[in-house]
Amino acid sequence: MLLSVNNLAVSFGGVQALSLSHFSLQPQELRVIIGPNGAGKSTFLDIICGRTKPDTGEVYFNDRAIMGMTEVSIARLGIGRKFQQPSVFPGLTVYDNLLLAAKMKKDILSSLFFKPSQLLKARIHEVAEKIGLTKVLSSIAGALSHGQKQWLEIGIVVLQDPKLLLIDEPAAGMSDEETYKTGELLLELSNNHGIIVIEHDMKFVQQIARERVTVLERGKLLVEGSFNDIRNDQRVIDCYLGRNNTQLENL
Known part of the structure; x- marks a missing residue:
């Protein structure tokens, strides 16, 4: 088991x-x-990922309890997080963004005398090809399209060699073509990583949900099942899918 959660609860302001x-x-x-x-x-x-401390509960990652650990410690164990809004360094090139993300010593002395090895350069190019940014490696990150910035941030997380990727609404604001490419990228990454994706776009969910889909309502588990199971579950339709009939009709 990569991740296991038991009796997890948290309240804000009651x-x-x-x-x-x-x-x-x-x-x-x-x-x-x-x-x-x-x-x-x-x-x-x-x-x-350690940003919020629960009131009760346990989280095990690779059979290790991680509650109470810092965000940095959890990241070092192998959990990478990509937030909804890209947070790349806009004034640096795509290559330099990826270089900064790579796993290496980052103390002052090491940084002063750092020269990327051929192995590291090859790894950066490998990830750049995977995320579809090989042709823009020398481009300034701030000039990228929204979709390209999302892919760059996914690449930044991948370069940290996580065992688990946490991805928050990756398709938000993307064109249909970018959304499809993002889905294919996540499916490819799932060959080597566990991935949890939060998403609202049901067409995108249908594309990537090859296994179980988890549905939450008011902080509780409503149902789990295949995409077709949850799509046709009246409870899910009533609480969530029914609010966007257009998405359902187009599937």
């Missing part, structure tokens, strides 16, 4: 944001989490 009795993820599993706004999706990822 309002319960999450109450999850159980959640588990296998290595190299891509799990999509959906649900209406306020369902606890981002809070769940915040707890896993």
Whole structure:
């Protein structure tokens, strides 16, 4: 088991944001989490990566309890987080953004005398090819399209060699073509990483949800199942999918 969660709960100002009795993820599993706004999706990822401390509960990553650990310590264990809004260095090139993300010593002395090895350069080019940015490696990151910035940030996380990727609404603001390319990228990455994706775009969910989909409502697990299972579940339609009939009709 890559990730296991038991009796996880957190409240903000007396309002319960999450109450999850159980959640588990296998290595190299891509799990999509959906649900209406306020369902606890981002809070769940915040707890896993150490940004938010739960009131109760346990989270195990590779059979190791990680509650109480710092964000940095959790990241070093192999959990990488990509937020909804890209946070690249806009004044640096794509290559330099990837170089800064690579796993290496980052103390002052090491940085002063650092020269990337051929192995590291090859790894950067390998990741750049995977995320579709080989042709723009020398371009300034701030000049990239929204979709390209999202792919760059995914590449930045991948270069940290995580075992688990936490991806928050990767298709938001993308064109249809960019959305499709992002889905194919995540499916390819799932061959080597466990991935949890939060998403609202149901066409995109249908593209990447090859295994289980988890549906949250008001911080609690509503249902889990295949895409077709949740798409046709009346509880899911009532609480979430029914709010966007256009998406359903187009699937």
